Amino acid sequence: MKDEKWILCPICKSKTRLKIRQDTVLENFPLYCPKCKQETLINSRDKGTGTLSLSQLSVMGSHGGILE
Template sequence: MLCPVCKSKTRIRLREDTVLENFPLFCPKCKQETLINVKQLNISVIKEPDAPTQSR
């Protein structure tokens, strides 16, 4: 599986019947962790909302 950020190889292998939900995919090259969903080899990246800033 390729990293959605830098497009390099990760250590995860997928099969056609693999289903992943809210899976934390870690890339050893760019050191980023991305939440993904996988169903029938269709990979979708979950965009996390940024934490709201606190105002005084």
């Protein structure tokens, strides 16, 4: 089994209900945070390290631009 990491909310930094694997690719994925009750579009294309940090995670704002 491959290593899995929890996806953290890019707004409040708490753990969401989703895990991501090393080979997971997300494009325009609507990530919902149960703590802050916000939905954010995320992209993840990193297949190398298996760790998911904000530098590897692109967050789409409500206006469609990428927030980094």
